[in-house]
Amino acid sequence: MIQLDNVTLTFPDGDSRITAVDHVSLIAHPGTVTAITGPSGSGKSSLLAVAATLIRPDSGRVLIDDLDAARLDAKEASDLRRDSVGIVFQQSNLLPSLTAREQLTVMNELGRRGSRGRRKAAATRADELLDAVGLGDHRDKRPHQLSGGQRQRVNIARALMNDPSVMLVDEPTSALDQERGAQIIDLILRLTDELDTSTLLVTHDLVHLPRMHAVVHLVDGRLTSSVGESGELAFA
Incomplete structure (x- = not known):
């Protein structure tokens, strides 16, 4: 679970x-996808960077599996990202x-002893994971041999290599047409359910x-409204 508290x-x-x-306060529970929306410059990417422990907030808590990431030093935050957080960047x-x-497989070589x-x-x-994202037959292809949608699927699979409890996704459909974008959303929803990750997804x-x-x-930068699984709208 990931929880941002004030x-x-x-x-x-x-x-x-x-x-x-x-x-800002919000929670993403295991097996669920929480979308973050808002106009350009509203703070979406900054919020995701805080959730990813890439930026330390001025105040508040960032709880990842009950550990307050906002209190960690740079090395501890890096270790937490490596072990518990999967990040899907806007560009693959x-x-x-x-x-x-x-x-x-190169993700196995990054920073941890005994690789x-x-x-x-x-x-x-x-x-x-390549089988799970539908690319089992393309495992030996390089990026220039893959379509934009296929490269994004590799991007998602790579983010899941560490079996993360939290997945953070930044504008995964921005460079795709509507059909391929819908396929990527399908994939994220399915893998979140199957792997029981807590997913935050920034999208326009x-x-x-x-x-x-x-x-x-x-x-x-302020949370103006939210809609939960009940479908009820709440205002901050």
């Missing part, structure tokens, strides 16, 4: 500071020289919101 984030702006996230950022399978002894298990995990694509388990709306 989180505020500001950035310096000359002699003053700009508030990017303003006392795949390494041009690596095959789809290698994009995943050599885990290589066989990592290869098996990579194959299972309102057509997909009715399928989400919960929706929160940000304006100027």
